[in-house]
Amino acid sequence: xxxxxxxxxxxxxxxxxxxxxxxxxxxxxxxxxxxxxxxxxxxxxxxxxxxxxxxxxxxxxxxxxxxxxxxxxxxxxxxxxxxxxxxxxxxxxxxxxxxxxxxxxxxxxxxxxx
Amino acid sequence: xxxxxxxxxxxxxxxxxxxxxxxxxxxxxxxxxxxxxxxxxxxxxxxxxxxxxxxxxxxxxxxxxxxxxxxxxxxxxxxxxxxxxxxxxxxxxxxxxxxxxxxxxxxxxxxxxxx
Numbered sequence: 001x002x003x004x005x006x007x008x009x010x011x012x013x014x015x016x017x018x019x020x021x022x023x024x025x026x027x028x029x030x031x032x033x034x035x036x037x038x039x040x041x042x043x044x045x046x047x048x049x050x051x052x053x054x055x056x057x058x059x060x061x062x063x064x065x066x067x068x069x070x071x072x073x074x075x076x077x078x079x080x081x082x083x084x085x086x087x088x089x090x091x092x093x094x095x096x097x098x099x100x101x102x103x104x105x106x107x108x109x110x111x112x113x114x
Numbered sequence: 115x116x117x118x119x120x121x122x123x124x125x126x127x128x129x130x131x132x133x134x135x136x137x138x139x140x141x142x143x144x145x146x147x148x149x150x151x152x153x154x155x156x157x158x159x160x161x162x163x164x165x166x167x168x169x170x171x172x173x174x175x176x177x178x179x180x181x182x183x184x185x186x187x188x189x190x191x192x193x194x195x196x197x198x199x200x201x202x203x204x205x206x207x208x209x210x211x212x213x214x215x216x217x218x219x220x221x222x223x224x225x226x227x228x229x
Binding site: 042046047091100103104105106 | 145149155156157158159162164169170172173203205207218219220222223
C-alpha cells in the first residue's frame with residue numbers, strides 16, 4: 001500500500017482564489033510527521049509546512065494551512081489567495097516514528113491562471 | 115546563510131562509466147539525505163547519514179550505488195558502471211537533527227544523464 005497518496009496529478013486555480021491539494025497517508029505508528037514541499041520548475045524543493053501527529057491545532061504558515069484530519073488520515077494543503085508564483089509541483093511527505101526516512105507522494109502540479 | 119549546495123549541476127556520462135555526485139550541507143546540520151527523482155516522479159529515498167554514519171541504506175537501488183560522508187559535512191554519492199535507468203535528478207537535503215519536527219533543506223540537485 002502507498003504510504004502517501006496524492007490523487008490529483010494536476011490542478012488549476014484562478015489567481016486570488018483558494019485551492020486545496022489532497023494528501024492521504026497510511027501508517028500504524030502513532031507518532032509521525034507530515035510535510036508539504038513546493039517544487040517550482042527550477043527544481044529546488046522548498047519546505048512549506050509541517051504537522052505533527054500529536055499537534056492539537058492545524059499548522060499554518062502565512063498563506064499555507066494544513067487541514068489535518070487524523071481519523072481520516074488526511075493532510076490537505078490549503079493555499080489561500082493564490083498567486084502566479086504558486087504554480088509548481090507540490091509534494092506531501094511523511095516521517096514515521098523514530099525512522100529517518102521521509103516518504104514522498106507523487107505530487108500535484110498546480111497551475112495558477114491569471 | 116548558505117544553503118545546501120550540490121555539484122555538478124548537470125552530468126552527462128556514457129553507460130558503464132562511474133560518476134561522483136557531491137553534496138555540501140548547511141553548516142552545523144548533522145543529518146544528510148540523498149534522494150532520486152526520475153522525470154515526472156516523486157522523490158525516492160536513497161540513504162541518510164547521521165554524522166558520518168549511515169544507519170539506513172535501505173533505499174540504495176543496487177550495489178553499484180554507494181555513499182560516504184566525511185567530517186560530518188560533505189557527502190559523495192558514487193554510482194559505478196552507470197546504466198541508462200540511473201538517469202534522474204539526484205537531490206541532497208540536510209537537517210539539524212534527525213526525527214520529529216526537523217525540516218529537511220534541499221539542494222538544487224544534480225541532473226544525471228546516462229547515454
